[in-house]
Each structure stands twice: as structure tokens, then as C-alpha cells.
Amino acid sequence: MLTRTSAFMKEANLIGGKWVAADSGDTLAVTNPATGAVLGTVPNAGQAEAARAIEAAATAFERFRKTTAAERAAMLRRMHDVMIENVDALAELLTLEQGKPLAEAKGEITVGANYILWFAEEGRRVYGDIVPSPWADRRILVRKEPVGVVGAITPWNFPSSMLARKIGPAIAAGCTAVIKPASQTPYSGLAWGVIAEMAGLPEGVMNIVTGSASQIGGEMTSNPAVKKITFTGSTDVGKILLRQCADTVKKVSMELGGNAPFLVFDSADVDKAVEGAVAAKYRNSGQTCVCTNRFYVQAGVYDEFAEKLARKSESLKVGPGTEEGTQQGPLIDMAAVEKVEELIADAVSKGGKVLTGGNRHELGQSFFQPTVIANATAEMRFSREEIFGPVSPIFRFETEEEAIALANDTEYGLACYFYTRDLGQAFRVMEGLDYGLVGVNEGVITTPEAPFGGHKESGLGSEGGREGILEYLDTKYVCIGGLGL
Numbered sequence: 407m408l409t410r411t412s413a414f415m416k417e418a419n420l421i422g423g424k425w426v427a428a429d430s431g432d433t434l435a436v437t438n439p440a441t442g443a444v445l446g447t448v449p450n451a452g453q454a455e456a457a458r459a460i461e462a463a464a465t466a467f468e469r470f471r472k473t474t475a476a477e478r479a480a481m482l483r484r485m486h487d488v489m490i491e492n493v494d495a496l497a498e499l500l501t502l503e504q505g506k507p508l509a510e511a512k513g514e515i516t517v518g519a520n521y522i523l524w525f526a527e528e529g530r531r532v533y534g535d536i537v538p539s540p541w542a543d544r545r546i547l548v549r550k551e552p553v554g555v556v557g558a559i560t561p562w563n564f565p566s567s568m569l570a571r572k573i574g575p576a577i578a579a580g581c582t583a584v585i586k587p588a589s590q591t592p593y594s595g596l597a598w599g600v601i602a603e604m605a606g607l608p609e610g611v612m613n614i615v616t617g618s619a620s621q622i623g624g625e626m627t628s629n630p631a632v633k634k635i636t637f638t639g640s641t642d643v644g645k646i647l648l649r650q651c652a653d654t655v656k657k658v659s660m661e662l663g664g665n666a667p668f669l670v671f672d673s674a675d676v677d678k679a680v681e682g683a684v685a686a687k688y689r690n691s692g693q694t695c696v697c698t699n700r701f702y703v704q705a706g707v708y709d710e711f712a713e714k715l716a717r718k719s720e721s722l723k724v725g726p727g728t729e730e731g732t733q734q735g736p737l738i739d740m741a742a743v744e745k746v747e748e749l750i751a752d753a754v755s756k757g758g759k760v761l762t763g764g765n766r767h768e769l770g771q772s773f774f775q776p777t778v779i780a781n782a783t784a785e786m787r788f789s790r791e792e793i794f795g796p797v798s799p800i801f802r803f804e805t806e807e808e809a810i811a812l813a814n815d816t817e818y819g820l821a822c823y824f825y826t827r828d829l830g831q832a833f834r835v836m837e838g839l840d841y842g843l844v845g846v847n848e849g850v851i852t853t854p855e856a857p858f859g860g861h862k863e864s865g866l867g868s869e870g871g872r873e874g875i876l877e878y879l880d881t882k883y884v885c886i887g888g889l890g891l
């Protein structure tokens with residue numbers, strides 16, 4: 407199984423162009439969530455290795471910042487090509503350590519490659535300004551310059567594409583980076599080192615350190631050589647990193663948790679809404695920060711929607727991600743299974759009705775049945791907490807105003823979705839929802855061309871789109887006088 411992936415499956419850290427072990431020689435085991443089998447080990451590095459990686463990135467930055475945008479675009483295009491040429495191997499590695507179906511893993515690698523290509527193109531359009539001067543003898547230039555060394559910390563649910571959104575704009579802007587992948591899925595992060603090498607990225611531009619989150623994150627956030635932290639993960643950890651970044655006033659981008667509502671109005675095409683609901687809920691077995699957490703359905707179509715969603719949910723094929731036809735892989739670990747069980751038990755004790763699923767899957771391990779729960783209410787825990795699993799709670803509402811208020815009643819503001827065939831309603835609801843991403847009659851909306859980022863406690867800044875590269879650039883105002891004009 408591992409033969410195809412082996413070229414990309416590194417068991418060492420990349421620091422200054424060298425693949426190295428942890429100073430202590432300690433390692434972390436990586437397991438396949440579908441079988442519980444140990445796939446291999448990666449270095450359990452800490453503060454000292456992170457400091458050396460930052461130093462390597464800072465040294466490389468002095469040369470890399472002077473490369474042209476066209477040169478960097480060429481490197482990024484080669485990285486894109488390496489990914490597309492090796493999509494099967496990279497996807498297999500991703501599925502083995504993360505669990506998602508191979509088709510989804512291939513989708514993630516392809517989307518990641520597309521982010522890289524998008525930023526290759528965007529990097530060549532980092533324009534400054536010449537501003538009309540209020541002085542006859544002076545001229546005003548506004549330049550955009552790379553911020554410098556970037557620290558990137560990523561989660562286990564999209565271990566490849568979350569890095570693409572950070573590395574792509576960083577390199578395009580002329581920055582260098584130190585990466586810390588999630589400990590449960592480090593291979594897809596380390597594979598970026600191989601991709602970089604194959605694409606001819608200069609040594610030290612990309613450094614990758616696995617191991618202690620608090621030590622590596624602590625060094626990244628306190629070391630003055632790091633100018634920016636970009637993080638995707640839980641809101642709790644995002645808040646820790648924000649506090650730690652304050653002392654050296656670093657730039658930050660935060661892609662944090664979500665509590666996505668999915669509204670279905672009486673005016674909706676219910677079959678289309680069910681199709682969108684399945685896509686928005688069950689991608690990566692519900693372990694996506696933009697996955698629907700709460701379905702709000704208007705009274706007139708409630709029963710029809712609930713029944714149809716239940717039937718679709720129970721038809722999903724659960725199995726190992728590597729098996730042909732699998733639509734639902736395992737959850738990342740047993741803690742995730744226990745959390746889902748707790749949320750279901752809480753809902754049932756408060757009057758929730760399980761329409762399908764509700765239990766661990768007969769396959770064992772961390773496989774869980776796709777679950778639909780009707781009669782959901784605001785008192786149930788999943789109305790406020792991220793489920794991060796294949797559970798669809800369905801709440802009932804009567805009016806449009808009520809639906810908007812319920813949808814916005816959360817500290818999160820990442821993604822939301824709604825279905826309607828009423829054009830006026832589409833605009834009213836879209837304008838009323840306090841979210842960074844809105845899907846209108848669509849359940850999956852991410853693309854490199856569009857900005858991705860949350861409102862409220864779901865984050866700061868945007869990845870992708872025109873905005874994505876701006877996060878990696880400083881603005882410099884230059885006043886040129888003494889021109890004798």
C-alpha cells in the first residue's frame with residue numbers, strides 16, 4: 407500500500423534544506439484511523455528545532471525577497487505540476503493518515519494545487535501605487551513588500567490544502583516559512599517539503615517541524631524574526647496564539663471554528679436542498695469547519711426535508727477511505743466518536759428524535775453512522791458546539807426573521823447556507839446573515855478565486871481570492887523629495 411506514497415512519505419523534518427531528526431531522537435507515532443495500525447513515525451521536535459528552522463527561514467528570506475515575481479511564479483507553477491502529476495500518491499498518503507475517502511483526498515490535493523496556481527498568478531499582480539502628490543516638488547510611491555518569515559500552523563482535517571492556502575501566497579509574495587503540521591496527520595505536511603524540493607524551491611524557503619505544539623507554537627509566536635502567524639484550527643487555540651503574538655505585535659491570519667447554519671425556506675426546491683445538505687454536511691464525515699452544524703427548516707417543508715435527508719444519509723456508504731465507493735470514512739479518533747455520542751445522548755434526553763443512525767458503525771474503530779436528529783431545539787448542545795462529525799440536527803422555524811436571528815445566534819461566523827427560490831428573500835437573507843461565506847442554493851462553495859474567512863470568533867483575514875496575498879505583504883509609503891521640479 408505504501409509503495410506509491412513512499413517518495414512523499416518523509417519521516418524527518420526539513421530545516422534549511424536538510425532532512426533531520428528531532429535533537430532528542432524522539433518520535434511520534436502516526437496511525438491510520440481506519441485500522442488503528444501505526445503507519446510510521448515522525449520527529450517529536452520542540453523549541454530548539456523550531457528556533458533553527460526560523461533562523462534558516464530568516465537567512466533564506468534575505469535572498470528570496472530579491473527574486474522576481476516571475477521567478478517565484480515559475481517555482482509555484484512547478485509545485486502545482488508536481489502535485490497534479492503525483493495526485494494519486496499524495497491522495498493515498500492523505501487518506502491513510504486522515505481517513506477521508508480517496509475521491510475526497512484527490513479533490514483536496516487538486517484544490518491545493520489550484521490554490522498554488524492561483525497565487526502564482528496573483529503574485530505577478532502585486533501592484534503598488536503612485537499617488538497624486540500634494541507637494542509640487544515631491545512624489546509619493548506606495549510599495550507592497552513581503553512581510554518576512556511566516557509561521558504556519560495547520561489542522562488534521564485538511565492537512566494538505568490548508569497549507570496550500572498559506573504557502574502559496576507566502577511564496578508568491580516573497581516570504582519564507584516555517585510550517586507546523588498537525589500531529590495526527592504530519593505526513594501530508596512533510597510531503598510539501600518533497601514537493602518543494604522537486605519544484606526547485608531554494609533551501610530554507612520552506613521549513614517543516616513536527617512535534618510539540620506548545621513548544622513549536624511558543625517559539626513561532628515569541629521569536630521576533632517571525633513576522634506573521636497564519637493558523638487554521640480551533641478557536642480556543644487561535645485565541646492562545648493571538649495572545650502570544652501580542653508581545654511581538656505579529657501580523658495574524660486566523661481560520662477558526664464554525665457553527666454553520668443551513669436554512670431551508672418553504673420556497674426552496676426541497677430535493678436540491680437535500681442534495682446540497684448532504685454535500686455541506688457529510689464532506690470529510692462532517693469534520694470540516696464549513697460543514698453544516700445546524701439545519702433550520704421552515705414548518706411547511708420540515709417533514710419532507712427531514713425524511714428525505716434521513717433516507718439520503720442512511721444510503722451513504724461507510725468504509726475505509728481506500729476502498730472503492732466509500733463516501734464516509736472514519737472519524738479522526740475515538741475522542742471524536744465519544745464527543746458525537748455525547749451530543750446525540752444530550753439531544754435525545756431533551757426530546758430529539760433519531761431518524762437514522764445514532765450509533766457507532768458495525769465496522770468498529772472510529773466509524774460512525776450518518777445520523778439525522780429531528781425536533782432539535784436551542785437547549786441541545788449542538789446548537790452551540792461544533793459537532794465535527796456526521797450528525798445532522800434539524801430545527802424548525804416559522805418566519806424568515808426568526809430564521810436569520812437563530813442562524814446568527816452564535817459567536818461563530820464562518821460559513822452558512824440557505825435554499826430559496828424567492829429572489830427578494832435571497833437578498834434579504836444573504837444581507838442579514840453575519841457570516842464570511844454564504845452559499846445560496848449551493849452546499850459547497852470553496853474555490854481559490856474567492857476569499858475564505860470568518861466573521862466574529864471564526865477568524866481574522868482571508869485566504870484565497872484577491873485578498874489572500876495581501877495578508878503576506880506590508881505597505882511601504884515612500885516620499886521622494888528634492889526633485890528640483
Ligand SMILES: NC(=O)C1=CN([C@@H]2O[C@H](COP(=O)(O)OP(=O)(O)OC[C@H]3O[C@@H](n4cnc5c(N)ncnc54)[C@H](OP(=O)(O)O)[C@@H]3O)[C@@H](O)[C@H]2O)C=CC1
Binds near residue numbers: 559618620638640792
Ligand atoms: N477550523 C478548522 O478548520 C478546524 C477546527 N477544528 C476544531 O477544533 C477541534 C479540535 O481539533 P484539533 O485538531 O485538536 O485542533 P487544534 O486547534 O487543537 O489544532 C490545530 C493545530 O494547532 C496546533 N496546536 C494545538 N495547540 C497549540 C498551541 N498551544 N500552540 C500552537 N499550536 C497548537 C495543533 O498541533 P497538534 O496537532 O500537535 O496538537 C495543530 O497543528 C475540532 O474538534 C474542531 O471542533 C479542528 C481542526 C480544524
Ligand SMILES: O=C(O)CCCC(=O)O
Binds near residue numbers: 638661694695696
Ligand atoms: O477549514 C476547513 O475545515 C477546510 C475548509 C474546506 C473547504 O475548503 O471548503
